[in-house]
Amino acid sequence: MSSSVPVLFDAPGPKARARHAVIAVVGVLLAGLFLGWMIKGLANPDNNQLSADKWAPFLTPEAWTAYFLPGLFRTLQAALLAVVLSCLGGLLLGMGRLASARSLRAFCGLVVEFFRAVPVLMGMLFAFNFGLFVLQISGNTVALFGVVTGLTLYNSSVIAELIRSGVTALPRGQREAGLALGLSGGQTLRSVLLPQAVTAMLPSLVSQLVVILKDTALGYIITYPELIRAGQNFASVNGNLIPTLMVVAVMFILLNYALSRVARSLERRISARRIRAAPNALLLVEGLAPDGIVEGEAAVRDQH
Amino acid sequence: MGGFATLFSDYDVLAAFWTTVKLTVYSAVGAALIGTLVGVLRVSPVTVLRSFGTTYVNLVRNTPLALIVFFCAFGISNTLGVVLAPRDSPTFIVDNNFRFGLIALAVYHAAFVAEALRSGINTVPPGQAEAARSIGLTFLPILRYVVLPQATRGAVAPLGNTLIALTKNTTVVSTIGVVEASYLMKTMMESNIALLFQIFAIMAGGFVLLTLPVGLVFTWLSRRLAVAR
Numbered sequence: 001m002s003s004s005v006p007v008l009f010d011a012p013g014p015k016a017r018a019r020h021a022v023i024a025v026v027g028v029l030l031a032g033l034f035l036g037w038m039i040k041g042l043a044n045p046d047n048n049q050l051s052a053d054k055w056a057p058f059l060t061p062e063a064w065t066a067y068f069l070p071g072l073f074r075t076l077q078a079a080l081l082a083v084v085l086s087c088l089g090g091l092l093l094g095m096g097r098l099a100s101a102r103s104l105r106a107f108c109g110l111v112v113e114f115f116r117a118v119p120v121l122m123g124m125l126f127a128f129n130f131g132l133f134v135l136q137i138s139g140n141t142v143a144l145f146g147v148v149t150g151l152t153l154y155n156s157s158v159i160a161e162l163i164r165s166g167v168t169a170l171p172r173g174q175r176e177a178g179l180a181l182g183l184s185g186g187q188t189l190r191s192v193l194l195p196q197a198v199t200a201m202l203p204s205l206v207s208q209l210v211v212i213l214k215d216t217a218l219g220y221i222i223t224y225p226e227l228i229r230a231g232q233n234f235a236s237v238n239g240n241l242i243p244t245l246m247v248v249a250v251m252f253i254l255l256n257y258a259l260s261r262v263a264r265s266l267e268r269r270i271s272a273r274r275i276r277a278a279p280n281a282l283l284l285v286e287g288l289a290p291d292g293i294v295e296g297e298a299a300v301r302d303q304h
Numbered sequence: 305m306g307g308f309a310t311l312f313s314d315y316d317v318l319a320a321f322w323t324t325v326k327l328t329v330y331s332a333v334g335a336a337l338i339g340t341l342v343g344v345l346r347v348s349p350v351t352v353l354r355s356f357g358t359t360y361v362n363l364v365r366n367t368p369l370a371l372i373v374f375f376c377a378f379g380i381s382n383t384l385g386v387v388l389a390p391r392d393s394p395t396f397i398v399d400n401n402f403r404f405g406l407i408a409l410a411v412y413h414a415a416f417v418a419e420a421l422r423s424g425i426n427t428v429p430p431g432q433a434e435a436a437r438s439i440g441l442t443f444l445p446i447l448r449y450v451v452l453p454q455a456t457r458g459a460v461a462p463l464g465n466t467l468i469a470l471t472k473n474t475t476v477v478s479t480i481g482v483v484e485a486s487y488l489m490k491t492m493m494e495s496n497i498a499l500l501f502q503i504f505a506i507m508a509g510g511f512v513l514l515t516l517p518v519g520l521v522f523t524w525l526s527r528r529l530a531v532a533r
Contacts, residue, residue, distance in 0.1 A: 007430045007433045007434060007437075008349075008433050008443060008446055008447070008451065009349040009443040010437055010442075012349065016349075020349060020350045020351075023350045023352075024350050024351070024352040024353070027352050027353050028352060031356065038384075041383070041386075042383065042384070044384075044385075047383060049383060113516075117508075118472075118508040118511050119472035119473070119511060121475040121476060121478070121486050122485075122486055122489060122507055125490055125493065126500070126508075129493050129497060133497050134500070210366065214367075214368040215368070216368075217369075217370045218370060218476065220370060221478070221490075228368070228370060228374075241378055241383075242378070242379050242383050245371060245374055245378070249371050249375075252366060252367055252368055252371065253363060253366045253367055255366075256367075260365075
C-alpha cells in the first residue's frame with residue numbers, strides 16, 4: 001500500500017531501528033523525569049496537592065450539583081447562544097461582503113476587519129459595561145450579555161470571512177451558470193453559491209465551535225459564572241485550587257477534543273474527492289498524519 | 305473630543321501598549337522555538353516522539369488560554385514554588401507574573417506554530433524529500449536543508465495569523481495582573497464610564513494599529529516567498 005511509504009525518511013533498517021529504540025527510551029525517560037518533577041513538586045510536604053483531602057471533595061454530590069455542572073451548563077449556554085448568533089451575523093456580513101452594491105461591500109468589509117483585529121476580551125469588556133450602564137441590564141444577565149456579545153462580534157467576522165473565502169473558492173462557472181439561468185446576483189448567491197460554500201466550510205465552522213467554547217472562559221474576567229469561575233468558587237471553599245484547575249482542564253479538553261474529532265471526520269468526508277485530485281501533500285502520502293490532513297489555510301486561520 | 309484628551313493625560317496608554325508589544329515579541333520568539341521543536345517531533349521517524357508531539361498539540365490546543373495562564377501563575381509559581389524573579393526585589397510580583405504570562409503565551413501558541421509548520425510541510429511536494437533521500441540524506445538533514453526551508457515559506461500565512469492571534473491573546477494575561485492594554489481598559493472603564501465609547505475606540509484602535517501592519521506584511525511576505533511550482 002503506497003500510502004504507508006514514509007517520505008521524510010527511509011524505511012528503517014536494523015541499525016536505524018536500534019537507534020530509534022534508543023531515542024525512544026531517552027525520550028520516555030526525559031518525559032518521565034519531567035512528570036516526576038511535577039508530581040514531586042505537587043506532593044511537596046508543605047503543600048501537598050495530591051493528598052486525599054484535596055481530592056475527596058470531588059466525590060461529594062454537591063461538588064457537581066452546586067459547582068461543576070452549573071458552571072459547565074453556563075459555559076455551554078453562552079457558547080451555544082454565541083454560535084447561533086455568530087452564524088446569523090456571519091451569514092449576513094458574508095453576504096454583505098459579496099453584495100454587488102459597493103458601499104455595502106465596503107461597510108461590511110470594514111466591520112469584519114475591525115472586529116477581527118480587536119481582542120475578544122476587549123469586546124466583552126465593552127459589551128459588559130455597555131449592557132450595565134447604557135442598556136441598564138441588571139443582575140446575572142449582564143454578564144451573559146457581555147460574553148455572548150463579545151463572542152458574537154468576533155466570531156461573526158470570522159464566519160463572514162469563511163463564507164467569503166468559501167464562495168470565492170468555487171469555480172466561476174457556478175456563478176455564470178446561475179446568471180445564465182436568469183437568476184439575479186442575489187438569487188445566484190443564495191441558491192447556488194452559498195449552499196456549496198457552506199458545505200465546503202463545514203469543518204472549519206465546527207472547529208470554530210472549539211474556539212468559541214474556549215473563549216467563553218474569558219467570561220471569567222467579567223464575572224460570568226462559567227466553568228473556571230465555578231471551579232474557583234469550589235476551590236475557595238475546599239482549598240484545592242490546583243486539583244480543581246486540573247479537573248476543569250480535563251473537562252475542557254474532552255469536550256473540545258470531541259468537537260475537533262467531529263470537525264476532522266467531516267473534513268475527511270468532504271475532502272475525500274479532493275485528496276485524489278491533489279496528491280502532493282507529503283504527510284498525506286506517507287500516512288504520517290494519523291489524524292487526517294492538516295486543515296487548509298482558511299481553517300487554520302483564527303483558530304486560537 | 306475633550307474625552308480623548310482627558311483619557312490620554314490621566315492614563316499611560318502608551319505604556320500599556322508597550323507592555324502588550326513586549327509580551328507579544330518575547331512570547332512569539334518562545335512560541336517559535338517550542339513550536340518548531342514540537343512540529344519536528346510530530347513528523348519524526350520515532351513513533352514515541354511523534355506521539356509526544358501529537359499529545360502536546362491536542363492537550364494545549366483544547367485548553368482555554370486562561371486556564372494555562374492560571375496553571376503557570378498559581379500552579380507552577382505559587383504551588384511548585386518556582387519563581388522567575390528575585391524574591392527580595394521590590395517588583396517581584398509584577399516581574400514574576402509578567403514572565404509566567406510570557407511562558408503561558410509561548411506554550412499555548414507553540415501548538416499553533418507546530419500546526420502551521422505541519423501545514424507548511426504539506427505544501428512541499430513529495431518529490432523534494434524523495435530526491436533528498438535518494439542522495440543519502442537522513443531525517444534531520446532532509447528537514448534542515450530541503451523540507452523546512454520550503455515549508456516555512458509555505459507556512460508564512462498561517463504563521464502570520466498565529467502572530468496576530470498571539471498579539472490579541474496577550475490580553476488574557478491581565479487575569480494575573482499584568483498591566484497591559486486590556487487591564488488598563490478595565491481600569492479606565494471603572495472610573496470613567498461616561499467615556500465608554502472613547503475608551504473602546506482608543507483601545508480597539510490600538511489593536512487595529514498593531515495587527516493591521518502585521519497582517520499586511522505577512523500577506524506580502526507569503527506572496528513574495530511563495531515557492532513557484
